[in-house]
Amino acid sequence: MRVSYPYSELLPGCDALAATMGYASGEAPEPVTELIREVSAELVQFGEAKAEYIIFDSVRCDRVRKTVEVEGVEFSVKPIIFSQLRDAAAAALFICTAGPEVGERSRRSMSGGDLLRGYVYDVVGSEIAENAAERMQDSLRAAAAATGMNITNRFSPGYCGWDVAEQHKLFSFFPDNYCGITLTDSALMNPVKSVSGIIGLGNRVRHREYPCRNCSEMNCIYRRRFK
Amino acid sequence: MTELLERISACVEFGKVDIKSPYPPAMKDQEGAFELTRQALDAGIKPGEILEEALIPAMSRVGQKFSRNEIFVPQMLMAAKAMSSSMTHIKPYYLSGETKRRGTFIIGTVRGDLHDIGKNLVGMLIEGSGWEIIDLGVDVGTDKFAEAIEKHPGAVLGLSALLTTTMENMRKSVAELREKFPDLKILVGGAPVTEDFCRKIGADFYSPDPQGAVEYLKTLA
Numbered sequence: 001m002r003v004s005y006p007y008s009e010l011l012p013g014c015d016a017l018a019a020t021m022g023y024a025s026g027e028a029p030e031p032v033t034e035l036i037r038e039v040s041a042e043l044v045q046f047g048e049a050k051a052e053y054i055i056f057d058s059v060r061c062d063r064v065r066k067t068v069e070v071e072g073v074e075f076s077v078k079p080i081i082f083s084q085l086r087d088a089a090a091a092a093l094f095i096c097t098a099g100p101e102v103g104e105r106s107r108r109s110m111s112g113g114d115l116l117r118g119y120v121y122d123v124v125g126s127e128i129a130e131n132a133a134e135r136m137q138d139s140l141r142a143a144a145a146a147t148g149m150n151i152t153n154r155f156s157p158g159y160c161g162w163d164v165a166e167q168h169k170l171f172s173f174f175p176d177n178y179c180g181i182t183l184t185d186s187a188l189m190n191p192v193k194s195v196s197g198i199i200g201l202g203n204r205v206r207h208r209e210y211p212c213r214n215c216s217e218m219n220c221i222y223r224r225r226f227k
Numbered sequence: 228m229t230e231l232l233e234r235i236s237a238c239v240e241f242g243k244v245d246i247k248s249p250y251p252p253a254m255k256d257q258e259g260a261f262e263l264t265r266q267a268l269d270a271g272i273k274p275g276e277i278l279e280e281a282l283i284p285a286m287s288r289v290g291q292k293f294s295r296n297e298i299f300v301p302q303m304l305m306a307a308k309a310m311s312s313s314m315t316h317i318k319p320y321y322l323s324g325e326t327k328r329r330g331t332f333i334i335g336t337v338r339g340d341l342h343d344i345g346k347n348l349v350g351m352l353i354e355g356s357g358w359e360i361i362d363l364g365v366d367v368g369t370d371k372f373a374e375a376i377e378k379h380p381g382a383v384l385g386l387s388a389l390l391t392t393t394m395e396n397m398r399k400s401v402a403e404l405r406e407k408f409p410d411l412k413i414l415v416g417g418a419p420v421t422e423d424f425c426r427k428i429g430a431d432f433y434s435p436d437p438q439g440a441v442e443y444l445k446t447l448a
Binding site: 021022023028029030031032110113115116118119120122158163164165184185187188192 | 250252343
């Protein structure tokens with residue numbers, strides 16, 4: 001299922017973006033809020049995020065090895081993620097991207113010496129990609145509900161202990177350059193403002209609070225996002 | 228003279244680049260780091276004095292506030308920009324040899340990794356503490372690091388990685404460089420890097436924040 005969303009529907013408000021940078025409500029300095037508004041107004045003119053998910057009707061979860069097998073491909077998702085996927089009857093693999101433009105603008109600003117603007121593009125780009133993934137997940141949730149199923153949270157390689165190298169296995173389910181996303185040897189997605197991962201479906205799974213308190217990764221963006 | 232240095236220091240700390248910068252509001256329409264540094268040099272203050280008594284303490288305060296979560300990345304970038312505007316007047320004195328740097332710091336994001344915001348922040352803070360920065364950019368292989376180290380004998384090296392996959396490349400680079408340059412001091416950093424990992428790969432120092440790197444370098448210079 002392929003979906004696309006205009007940036008105008010994905011851009012968070014100024015306060016929310018400032019919060020992502022660490023600021024309490026109303027406490028971001030004026031040049032930062034000004035720049036957030038300027039960059040948001042600029043991006044809203046042209047951007048569109050793309051997302052795609054594929055549902056696989058059967059998955060095999062190995063409770064000893066903490067692995068999830070989809071069509072013969074075994075994902076070693078590790079205990080935190082496995083605990084949420086273990087009762088899944090089916091799984092959706094997804095990729096989602098804010099597209100190349102926002103990342104390129106960030107790079108151009110940084111290399112041109114305007115580090116603050118480059119940083120703002122970077123933060124806005126990350127939020128656009130995450131919000132697009134959120135919207136795609138909503139759409140999957142509705143599709144699952146129509147068949148009487150629930151969905152889990154979404155989980156990505158590189159987080160909650162899942163080795164980012166397994167991104168290669170995940171991308172093997174999608175045609176090359178799908179949604180314009182390619183993968184480097186080190187499993188870095190290009191465009192960089194992209195999200196990929198797995199979502200479990202079934203009668204015995206549910207969406208839960210993110211299990212950040214069980215994870216040792218203190219600098220994770222999701223720990224900050226879901227705190 | 229002291230007052231001028233204090234004003235330069237405040238401009239850097241609070242990100243007041245030049246007279247046109249509207250921020251911070253309390254300094255609106257006042258001269259910024261750019262103009263005041265020029266004035267200080269014209270008044271006969273030595274560039275080294277501006278660096279030691281205004282810029283370095285200012286960036287140190289910025290780094291400490293960042294470590295304590297009192298300010299965030301944008302304010303650090305604003306301070307770095309103000310410092311950079313001041314440095315445009317001071318850099319010629321480095322080139323002429325009249326002012327000495329504390330040392331040379333080579334920095335880069337390891338092979339396979341394209342993230343650079345953290346690396347840039349560390350580089351800026353270290354530059355603000357009086358070091359020359361050789362920024363090799365992102366996706367840097369061991370050969371490129373080695374070439375820079377050979378070109379700058381006595382330099383300290385900083386490696387950054389933001390992915391668990393590229394931490395492996397960090398491990399390889401450290402091992403290969405350690406073999407070639409046994410006395411080289413190597414700092415490592417990045418979101419997935421830990422003290423334990425630093426020890427295991429044989430690097431010399433890890434800090435979870437840029438200020439830690441600045442403090443460590445002070446012990447070397």
